[in-house]
Amino acid sequence: MDIFYNFIKCLVFLIYCLLIANITFRVLIKHRNIPSSMSWLLTIYIIPFIGIYFWFFFGELYLGKRHKKIANRIWSISNKWLNELKSCTYIFQIKNSEVATSIFQLCKHRQGMSGIKSNKLKLLTNTKIIMQILIRDIYLARKNIEMVFYIWKPGGIADDVAIALIDSAKRGINCRLMLDSAGSIEFFQSPWVTIMRNAGIQVVEALKVSLLRIFLRRIDVRQHRKIILIDNYITYSGSMNLVDPYLFKNSSGISQWIDLMTRIEGPIATTIGIIYSCDWEIETGLKILPQLPNKTILKNTSNKHSSIQVIASGPGFPENMIHQALLTAIYSAKHELIMTTPYLVPSEDLLQAICTAAQRGVEVSIIIPLCHDSILVKWASRVFFSELLEAGVKIYQFKKGLLHSKSILVDQQLSLIGTVNLDMRSLWLNFEITLVIDDSDFGQNLLCIQKKYISDSQLIDKKIWSMRAYWKKILEKIFYFLSPLL
Structure with a gap:
């Protein structure tokens, strides 16, 4: 024995x-x-x-075998369609502003296309109003509606969106809905799934979570994109999940989540559509390539001086692209750099880029929430404060709810808006999307929103921060040790 x-x-x-x-x-x-x-x-x-x-x-970053196989071949199969899109020379912007030139060159060389012009852009900040506008667009849809969200929580105005989608499907509109399995667990446990499918809506549970699957692939790779496509012409993207802001996590005591969405009409919907097509194919194995931009419709679009690039991350997409774009944007700043993020756990490269920008005379401001829904990230982010403050970065803590907006504004001209948080998970793991917008009018609108955030925030004083309790410094170091894993 x-x-x-x-x-x-x-x-x-x-x-x-x-x-x-x-x-x-x-x-x-x-x-x-x-x-x-x-x-x-x-x-x-x-x-x-x-x-x-x-x-x-x-x-390690890995998907299930079927997901990985599809992810590795999606772009090679789509090359013919992409070449046809490139032949639509009337949608591409030839020249960008000085501050945006570097990042648009990066996107062109790594993604194969120049920035897209002739888009009508609108920034939306009130979640309830965003939902109302979305419901109107859903009812006006003529051909197709595609959506992908990390979280869809039933209840309140989110149910009104569901009803609008069901009514549209019943009148013959081709509706597809893709939701992350972990983020939308309440939705998939609700009757809405059956109701929608019975109405003809194709509902897909992305990156399914189950006891069996945790042995087959990484469970924390999530579908974090927020995209809405209507008639291959109207598109929404930004930080907002499909939830009623008055009901979502209202028991946490943090108050309402503050989000930012961009509504766009124009040919950029086509490039966002190819991203949606790839995500759909990874989950279902079926390809749904969007239609090419309509030249006749574009003639009526007034805004031809702006330019937009779309950057997507995740398995199957250009590796490290969003991280490179963020670094390029920060190093392009000459006068002013304003960033909003709910989760501030930057890579070493991003931290140095931000500090360097402040040290070379750029006025750098970072706006983060005062109250947080993640204790781990809250403490891990604090260890970066001292280095940022020492470099001259202004750190504002937003007091009126959980600031969930993800935005970067460079010299009031170059804007980056999307789903990407300044943490390792967004930069290296998740399926994310970022809109890179070269437009001074749009930049001014974003500046007004960011200034409003700042007016509702408290500025961290460098001297007071250095005098915080010693036990807090120790706790910050412990979570800093874990920060590359968050």
Whole structure:
């Protein structure tokens, strides 16, 4: 019996050593930044069993075999369609503003297309009004409606959107709805799924979460995009989930979530449509390529001086693209840089870019929520405050709710708006989308919104911050240790 137990102990120890060696090798051969690699190695060696568990669930970016196979081939199959789109030379902007030139060149070389012109843009900040405008657009739809959201929570005005979608499907509109399995768990447990499918709406549960699937793929890779496409001409994108702001997480005591959405009419809907098509194909295996832009309709579009690029991230899309775009935008700033984000856990490169911008004379402001829905991120973000404040960055804490808007404004000209938070999860893992907009009028509108955020915020004083309790500094360091893993 003793021999048997000794054999079992030796076998377990051998398996443990092989697992540690295997993970160490994987960490070292991956092109990770040093803080991330060190965090993983320390986690694995200091708390080995927990560290091994976290590695297998959160350490490597992978999808299920079917998802991965489709993701690897979607762009090669779409090349013919993309070449046809490039032949529509009337939609492409030839020249960009000085501050936007670098980022648009990056997008052109990595994504193969110049910026798209002839779009009518509108910034929307009130969630209830956004929903009302959306419901109107749904009822006016003539051909198709496509949606993807991270969260759809039934109740309140979200149900009004559902009813509008059902009515449109019943009158013959082709409706597709894709929702993240984890983010929209309440929706998939509600009767709305059956009601919608019975009405003819194609409802897809993206990146399904189940006990079986956690052994087959990474469970924290999420479909975080927020996109609405109507008739291949009207599109919405931004930070808003499909929820009633007066009902969503109202028991948390944080108050209402503050979001920002962009409604656009024009040919940019076509490029967003190809992103939706790829996401749909990854989940269903079916391709639904959008129609090419209508030249006749574009003649009536007045705004031909602006330019938009769409950047998508996630498996199957250009790697590291959003991170590169953020860095390029920050380094392009000459006078003013304003950023809003609910989650501030930047990469080392982004942190240095922001600090460097302030140190070379750019007026840099970062607006984050005072009250937070994530304790981990709240404490992890605080460790960056001292370095940012020391560099001259102004950090504002928004007091009137949870500021969920994700925006960057460079020199009041170049705007970045979308779903991307300034944290590792958005930068490296999730399916995200960012609109890069070169338009001075749009920039002025965004500036007004950001200034309103600032007026409803409190500025962190560098001296007072340096005098915070010692236990808080220790807690911040502990969460900083975990920040590359968040």
